[in-house]
Amino acid sequence: MAQPIAGIQKGCALECRGVTYRLPSGTALVSDLNLTVARGETLVLLGRSGSGKTTTLKLFNRLLEPSDGEIFIAGRPSSAWDPIQLRRGIGYVIQDAGLFPHWSVERNVALVPQLEHWPEERIRARVKEMLELVGLPPAEFATRRPSELSGGQRQRVGVARALAADQPILLMDEPFGALDPVTRAELQREFRVLASRLEKTIVFVTHDVREALFLGTRIALLAGGRLAGVHAREEFLNATEPEVRAFVASLQLSRGDEEVR
Amino acid sequence: MSQRSTFAHRSCLCLSRGVLLLLASLLLTAAGCRTRRGETIVVGSKNFTEQIVLAELFAQQIEAHSALHVERRVNLGGTLLCHQALVSGKIDLYPEYTGTAFTAILKESPRLGQTAADTFRVVREEYPDRFDVEVLPPLGFNNTFAIVVRGDDAARLHLRKVSDIAAYTPKWRAGFGYEFMERPDGYRGWMAAYGLHFLGAPRILDLGLLYRALADRQVDIVAGNATDGLIAALGMVTLEDDRHYFPPYEAVPLVRRATLDKHPETGVALKELAGKISEEEMRRMNYAVDGEHRDPTEVVRAFREAKGL
Amino acid sequence: MNWYDFLLRNRGEVLERTAEHIGLVAAAMAIALAIGLPLGIALVRRVTLQRWVLAVANVVQTIPSLALFGFLIPVPWIGGVGASTAIVALALYALLPILRNTCTGITGVDAAVIESARGMGMTPQQVLWQVELPLAAPVLLAGIRVATVISVGITTIAAAIGAGGLGVFIFRGVAMVNNQVILAGAIPAALLAVLADFGLGVVQRRLATR
Numbered sequence: 123m124a125q126p127i128a129g130i131q132k133g134c135a136l137e138c139r140g141v142t143y144r145l146p147s148g149t150a151l152v153s154d155l156n157l158t159v160a161r162g163e164t165l166v167l168l169g170r171s172g173s174g175k176t177t178t179l180k181l182f183n184r185l186l187e188p189s190d191g192e193i194f195i196a197g198r199p200s201s202a203w204d205p206i207q208l209r210r211g212i213g214y215v216i217q218d219a220g221l222f223p224h225w226s227v228e229r230n231v232a233l234v235p236q237l238e239h240w241p242e243e244r245i246r247a248r249v250k251e252m253l254e255l256v257g258l259p260p261a262e263f264a265t266r267r268p269s270e271l272s273g274g275q276r277q278r279v280g281v282a283r284a285l286a287a288d289q290p291i292l293l294m295d296e297p298f299g300a301l302d303p304v305t306r307a308e309l310q311r312e313f314r315v316l317a318s319r320l321e322k323t324i325v326f327v328t329h330d331v332r333e334a335l336f337l338g339t340r341i342a343l344l345a346g347g348r349l350a351g352v353h354a355r356e357e358f359l360n361a362t363e364p365e366v367r368a369f370v371a372s373l374q375l376s377r378g379d380e381e382v383r
Numbered sequence: 384m385s386q387r388s389t390f391a392h393r394s395c396l397c398l399s400r401g402v403l404l405l406l407a408s409l410l411l412t413a414a415g416c417r418t419r420r421g422e423t424i425v426v427g428s429k430n431f432t433e434q435i436v437l438a439e440l441f442a443q444q445i446e447a448h449s450a451l452h453v454e455r456r457v458n459l460g461g462t463l464l465c466h467q468a469l470v471s472g473k474i475d476l477y478p479e480y481t482g483t484a485f486t487a488i489l490k491e492s493p494r495l496g497q498t499a500a501d502t503f504r505v506v507r508e509e510y511p512d513r514f515d516v517e518v519l520p521p522l523g524f525n526n527t528f529a530i531v532v533r534g535d536d537a538a539r540l541h542l543r544k545v546s547d548i549a550a551y552t553p554k555w556r557a558g559f560g561y562e563f564m565e566r567p568d569g570y571r572g573w574m575a576a577y578g579l580h581f582l583g584a585p586r587i588l589d590l591g592l593l594y595r596a597l598a599d600r601q602v603d604i605v606a607g608n609a610t611d612g613l614i615a616a617l618g619m620v621t622l623e624d625d626r627h628y629f630p631p632y633e634a635v636p637l638v639r640r641a642t643l644d645k646h647p648e649t650g651v652a653l654k655e656l657a658g659k660i661s662e663e664e665m666r667r668m669n670y671a672v673d674g675e676h677r678d679p680t681e682v683v684r685a686f687r688e689a690k691g692l
Numbered sequence: 693m694n695w696y697d698f699l700l701r702n703r704g705e706v707l708e709r710t711a712e713h714i715g716l717v718a719a720a721m722a723i724a725l726a727i728g729l730p731l732g733i734a735l736v737r738r739v740t741l742q743r744w745v746l747a748v749a750n751v752v753q754t755i756p757s758l759a760l761f762g763f764l765i766p767v768p769w770i771g772g773v774g775a776s777t778a779i780v781a782l783a784l785y786a787l788l789p790i791l792r793n794t795c796t797g798i799t800g801v802d803a804a805v806i807e808s809a810r811g812m813g814m815t816p817q818q819v820l821w822q823v824e825l826p827l828a829a830p831v832l833l834a835g836i837r838v839a840t841v842i843s844v845g846i847t848t849i850a851a852a853i854g855a856g857g858l859g860v861f862i863f864r865g866v867a868m869v870n871n872q873v874i875l876a877g878a879i880p881a882a883l884l885a886v887l888a889d890f891g892l893g894v895v896q897r898r899l900a901t902r
Contacts, residue, residue, distance in 0.1 A: 183811055210813030220808025224826050233812055283812070293811075463869040487869045558773065561851075562867035586773045589852035589863070591758050592765065599766045601773040 135161045140191035151177040152347045164324040166338030174347040175327040183212045213284025213292040217299045219276045221268040228264040234287040252282040274305035292324045331369045427474035428457040432672050437478035439683045448652035470514050475642040482632035499631035515640045520657035521633035524665045528629045529609040529621045537620035544625040557585040558602030576628040612670030695875035713857040717843045720782035728787050732794025749788040757849040778855035786839040793835025797828030830899045837892040844885040
């Protein structure tokens, strides 16, 4: 069943080499970024609003093109990939899921397999499998519209859609950011299990340090468009960079609160 | 979802407003329905240049002879609108033509060769009884239908009178206005009186577009009005109505009787205009506005000065 | 004589004029759609150009129809005297609501939906046809609805340039100083407008609740 799309192999790696992204006005959103994401790991891009996390994510699937430097996907420069084929090999989940409101859950999940012209039967089986994987019984949910789902359910559909073509890479942009704390914790738990089981290369953007510590195998902290430090989950709390310390401090300040933002 | 339904809702609102507007304008109820003020007198006119010039002339004349405030409500569509506005008191006076009043309003059929005096007498006698409207003495010119051809055709084919054209009309396309087509003194009788045939059915156009269509050779002959300033300005030629088919169309002021009773000075002022405007003078004023794009107020002021009014 | 007596007595011509009227509206709308939809789509991402084009369309809408006919008479091919001039003028009038709603409809589609569509590997064509246009459809249709109803109304002016339609009765009635004749044109035209509004409204609601 699992089949590489467009030549992207399972568990491939991502790499940024000296990547800068500037707006036409000249303002740099990301500056001189050097970063590797190993195959099968979950790298969290952590940072405050405007630190360049989302920009970095969009550089990976060529929604944005670097102004300087180069990005390598599975060892090949991103500019050498056909952007459409590349994106079909990379799952993409954003806040509020970005589901198509005029399509049923089923059709949303089937998006990339359909774009890739899978046979009908195979698509149907795959959609069923994916919905079960994310905990939405197909009999109940397949024909619903996104507007008939709760926020948590929509996000589950978003994940199912990003996994449907068995994409080896998954880009996630604050996927759980808009959910209530209880639903968020639930999805985070389930997603951690899923991630370790599926062996995907995952880049996960968040501003929530707790989420970063819970989901990331490594955490890359971005500040003002620059990389302030990359640490394994276990080392993050003891890191010495001032930006990292600030995040850790915020964690300690809010300890005891029900919710950490 | 909610955004889309707001869109739909908004468009519904503006649609029903559009439909209302359409109904209102089509039913011609928007003929100027504002309430009247005490010492104001309202001069109306139809929607072509000569009417606008005449209305301005009436207005200046009344202003010069009274302390009344004169409101100009010009461009009121056609004969029907002006007549209804006058009878219902939305306007106090407007310029009309005896032949139009005779045929279009009084629904009489003109006899062939009916004189200007005959026509005026009938109109002057009928209007007060039927509409409480007084017909004041004619201004002097006769704005009858004018059968117009291009100057080059007239020169090439030696056309002077309508009876000269019968040999050519089977190859000509005609352009007429709705009024000429429908009036009892218009198209049908005229074709019969001169024994004419045209290439195909006449193109029926708005009066304002006739001369443009003629100049652009879309049609070869049109029926306009004798005093249209554009006839000379575009180098066109009016053919003489040598069989005297068209009844006279002398311009007269039509005034509500109630207005004359309340403000007799209005009648005095307007009667001073009797016989003051020749066809040539009217044509020149029309051209000053149409061809030279001068302001009707200016044109009328200059005319009144020249005439010592 | 009542206006409906007049209608009955002249039902042959009334039907013929109604058919002419519908034909003029249909032709004008077909042209306006054929130009307005692709142009609107092309202008969605060209904000400055869009502003200029909409401004021009706005100005066109303020030109009185008789003046517009006057401009068009000498234009070869599309001008002259008759139906073609009327259709061109009517199409120009219908263009603005279609253009504007195409632009606003597509611009109004949730940016997150577009971003995920692109991010999942849809081609620009696929994004347009499978995402943007279906989601903008209710707004597009609202524009088409406005344009159609406006067209039904202003097509009465086509009679001024010899193109026929129900306006013939209105012009004829005005010339004859006869209210019955005017109403014989005005009432069917108003009914047509209401019918078009209602029919497209039903389609629009169905799209919106889908």
